[in-house]
Amino acid sequence: MVNGIVRTLPVQYCLITVLGAGSALGHAPFNMPAYTLVGFAMAIYLIMNATSARQAFRLSLIWGFGYFAVSLSWLVEPFMVDAPRYGWMAPFALIMMASGLALFWGAAAGIAFWMAPRSLHWAMLVIALAAAEMIRARLFTGFPWASPGHVWADLPFAQLAAYIGAGGLGALTFLAATLLALSFTPRGALSMRLRAMIAFMVLTSGAYGLGVYRQNLPRPADTATVLRLVQPNAPQHLKWHRDHAYGFVARQIEFTAAPPTQGMSKPELIIWPETSVPALLEYAGPIIPKIAVAAKGSSVAFGVQRGEAPRYFNSLAVIDSGGDITATYDKHHLVPFGEYVPLGNWLEKLGISAFAARAGHGYSAGPGPRVLNMGRLGKVLPLICYEAVFPRDIRNAPERPDWILQITNDAWFGDFSGPQQHLVQARFRAIEFGLPVIRVANTGISAAIDVRGQIRSSLVLGQAGYLDVQLPAAGPATVYAGVGDLPLGLLLIGAVFTAVLRRKRF
Incomplete structure (x- = not known):
């Protein structure tokens, strides 16, 4: 033939x-x-x-x-x-x-x-x-x-x-x-x-x-915890522009301050996406109090860059109702050429630098996976963007979390196949580990995913908005989670x- x-x-x-x-x-x-x-x-x-x-x-x-x-x-x-x-x-x-x-x-x-x-x-x-x-x-x-x-x-x-x-x-x-x-x-x-x-x-x-x-x-019943997912929809070419960056912050503050969705209780945690605060954490003093006031007693998790000169990190920070930072996590699995450049000093002479990083030759890697104990919210494993595509990073976490939180800036991926394939990756992590995944993306697709990988609710790709969701409950550890x-x-x-x-x- x-x-x-x-x-x-x-x-x-x-x-x-x-x-x-x-x-x-x-x-x-x-x-x-x-x-x-x-x-x-x-x-x-x-x-x-x-x-x-x-x-x-x-x-x-x-x-x-x-x-x-x-x-x-x-x-x-x-x-x-x-x-x-x-x-x-x-x-x-x-x-x-x-x-x-x-x-x-x-x-x-x-x-x-x-x-x-x-x-x-x-x-x-x-x-x-x-x-x-x-x-x-x-x-x-x-x-x-x-x-x-x-x-x-x-x-x-x-x-x-x-x-x-x-x-x-x-x-x-x-x-x-x-x-x-x-x-x-x-x-x-x-x-x-x-x-x-x-x-x-x-x-x-x-x-x-x-x-x-x-x-x-049988699926485990949802928890009583309500989370708010904030999707500012900041186009990448405008995200860091000085004439627009703080406009996107104002949009997120507006979504943060919005009343609870009808029929749902007040969110206990409000989540902003990756690098949603356009300043180093050390210099975000004027912004953080405004976020805390808008949250009206809720905690807020947001993506931000953090510096320990000469190193800089792509991080997640959590603030309480008073605006005090209660936890941070530094991304450890970085994107080559996106967040750091191998042989950066040499390649920069050719005009090649890390796309996503805003300082130096790129970000430095954090120490590794970290589980944040957030009290009533349970134990949370934060993942930033690309980290959600690596199941081994979840297995390497120091302990089993109650849920996974992914914050990401999928504006880099365009508005067609990239963001949707990234969402599929998050769905597989939920199935593989029997853990709910809460995904908050700048331009979408923000979603609450249960332990079967099913999307409970989501925001449309390419639209600004917010979504109040009940946190799905974790299931028993899967075979894959063990081996x-x-x-x-x-x-x-x-x-x-x-x-x-x-x-x-x-």
Whole structure:
């Protein structure tokens, strides 16, 4: 079939690029996971029919490039905030990022072809792709965005993340796609194709059934705690402008002072998004009393920059009803080139500096995850922006919190796919750990998320406003909260070790 329909390598390369791009439509905002499954199956079919490890590498590399170029197309947005200065970098940044991430998939396919006999290429390919995704999520601080598992966010399959995490769900996606590809390959015996189809049906129906079962388990009743989420909707190009910055502060103070939503009690905590106070915490004295007065006895958490010269931090601060600072948290997992620049002194000579940071070469990293004991509000794990994409950071917290608070400035991500994919990440953290997530974003999407990853209420992307929500209750600790990716990692290591021994033997 490959030789009959797709006769030449250039045609195969074009086809697999389209398949990769089409597969990305499973991600938000398109949310068409069937495209991902079928696109993956067709691409894997082409890769399994490669004639050499080099060809398998090239096919998988091009497949990955198409997939990441579309799913991460929002990466051009930060460069367009200051287009005269950075706009020229946008296409190069997207091409380089998509190519770099595609290398993981290309290497996986090439190694799978080299390590396993042709009859087991399919199994080794699944193992290698799953391992590549695990490495991608960790290497050079990691970038676990656009994981194949994320495409299932709106379906019961997502509930499996409570057992195996989003990474494990991605591995199952590769397995399901490979079984589907084997079901239709004409080169295999009928019995082999039949076994593959049965395995595909058992895998998908079993995963779906388990997801439905968990989704329908009794949910813990909401707490009586009311929180207010403040969404100022400050466009990034105006956010720090001296003629507009304090106007956005005034807007947030107005939302803070608004009466409680009808039928709800007064908010106990009012939350502003990341870097919502346009001054270093040390110099925010004129602003903080105004916030406290507007809060009318409630505590307020807000994003702010904090300095301990020569270091600066992207932080969260909490003030009580008197305007006294009761807690701070410094972001520890920083965005390369966004919040700090590797080799900053040298690169600054080329005109390259951290986009998001407002001082020096960028922010300094805080000491690590921190759980804030906020009395009646419970124990809170704060996450700032990008930190919500790393489940291991939540597992590394010193103790299990009662809920997760993410403040973020998604104005950097534009108004299309970036903010919506970031929201999906937060939903998976709720499922993985059995913890509610309260998400407050500058331009949206601010939301209250329960332990099943369901959005209880939210504010519309790109609109200013505030939202009073009841804090969903935490559930019991999940399997994934206890073991993380360790079982999957051990399984992959064992499979690779077995393949190496088998290759040496034969």
